[in-house]
Amino acid sequence: MKLNRLSITAFRNLQQVEFDPGARFNIIHGNNAQGKTNLLESIYLLGTMKSFRHARNRDLVAWQAPHGIIRGWVERDGVTREIALLLERDGKKARIDHKLVTRLADFFGSLNVVVFAPEELAMLKGSPDGRRRYLDRAVFSGSPTYILLYHDYYRLLKNRNALLKTGDTTGLEIWSEQLAEAGARLARERIAYLAGIEPLLQEYYRTIAGTAEMVGIGYRPHGVEREALVADGRNAILAGLERAATEERRHGTTTVGPHRDDLEFLLDGRLLKLHASQGQQRSFILALKMAEIEYLQQTFGAPPILLLDDMTSELDGERNRNLLGFLQQKKMQVFITTTSLQNITFDGMDHHTTFRMEQGKVLPQR
Numbered sequence: 001m002k003l004n005r006l007s008i009t010a011f012r013n014l015q016q017v018e019f020d021p022g023a024r025f026n027i028i029h030g031n032n033a034q035g036k037t038n039l040l041e042s043i044y045l046l047g048t049m050k051s052f053r054h055a056r057n058r059d060l061v062a063w064q065a066p067h068g069i070i071r072g073w074v075e076r077d078g079v080t081r082e083i084a085l086l087l088e089r090d091g092k093k094a095r096i097d098h099k100l101v102t103r104l105a106d107f108f109g110s111l112n113v114v115v116f117a118p119e120e121l122a123m124l125k126g127s128p129d130g131r132r133r134y135l136d137r138a139v140f141s142g143s144p145t146y147i148l149l150y151h152d153y154y155r156l157l158k159n160r161n162a163l164l165k166t167g168d169t170t171g172l173e174i175w176s177e178q179l180a181e182a183g184a185r186l187a188r189e190r191i192a193y194l195a196g197i198e199p200l201l202q203e204y205y206r207t208i209a210g211t212a213e214m215v216g217i218g219y220r221p222h223g224v225e226r227e228a229l230v231a232d233g234r235n236a237i238l239a240g241l242e243r244a245a246t247e248e249r250r251h252g253t254t255t256v257g258p259h260r261d262d263l264e265f266l267l268d269g270r271l272l273k274l275h276a277s278q279g280q281q282r283s284f285i286l287a288l289k290m291a292e293i294e295y296l297q298q299t300f301g302a303p304p305i306l307l308l309d310d311m312t313s314e315l316d317g318e319r320n321r322n323l324l325g326f327l328q329q330k331k332m333q334v335f336i337t338t339t340s341l342q343n344i345t346f347d348g349m350d351h352h353t354t355f356r357m358e359q360g361k362v363l364p365q366r
């Protein structure tokens, strides 16, 4: 899978960009706030319709502009498709090969893209919502219909919370049942994804760290026993909601369900965030990313495009070499942003193209 051309109008500070990337490593360097991350974000949007920065639609359109447009020409197995995204302040519209996409699920899979950004290192130690966001993004990239389950669950949650807030909970049971049903489906997909990547994570971790330490990744439901959730998700969540009834009514919000669940990262059975060194944490996140890429390749039969936002300065020389070796072997198209070319280890790359980003313009390297 390869992005051959990208054309952007009025997306953030990228007023007009025509970008012809190379087939392998693309290095985009420039000072802070020139638009490097915006460029990666535009590619991510083309693949997922979502921003990896958790941004709202109105943040994406360039200030003063009525709307923005991102167009990409993506080649796979010799066939090129044009993906176009119209960004408006209150929504997005997509076209594939000039045809309006009406069903969300039809959009996904044309461009598989994975992002690796410093926030993911922070996620290891940060709050559960960062880990949930990570997990949802990862599950969704391998299973495009997950987005429908996700929207379904969050719509029900919103309605149930609205009812709890009124203080009059007549009819709450119906919402609880539907929420438990949708929540169980969501949790099942998340758990299945984790089971799929765990062996890959272990394999890559062993290679990177060069040790026999055992890494793991677990799903930690909130207010529900994991075993019960796996055995009978719907009833486990319903029972959890019942147990939390008094608390829920007091706070006027739903306190049990996948929107509160967390992930735990383990090293030899102990919580990584409490017991691992900085180096072990970096190796873990790198292995996790490689596992995600490998999993996507196995799922779709082609490796995704990788967006590396300023990661080379986060990883040391050895881990950078490990990552490059992996990408090299997969023959992936990669986009790397950096503030300094000195951070880049060029000798691990078979073919690279360098660009300079200046005030929202992508310029060829002189």
Ligand SMILES: Nc1ncnc2c1ncn2[C@@H]1O[C@H](COP(=O)(O)OP(=O)(O)OP(=O)(O)O)[C@@H](O)[C@H]1O
Residues within 6 Å of the ligand: 011, 012, 013, 014, 030, 031, 032, 033, 034, 035, 036, 037, 038, 039, 058, 059, 060, 061, 062, 063, 339, 357
């Ligand atoms: N909607 C918008 N319209 C216009 N400009 C915007 C919009 N949103 C963000 N910007 C501008 O985009 C610039 C930030 O670009 P970006 O985050 O891509 O920086 P960067 O080159 O990745 O820098 P760094 O190395 O600091 O991460 C800022 O100058 C910001 O003001």
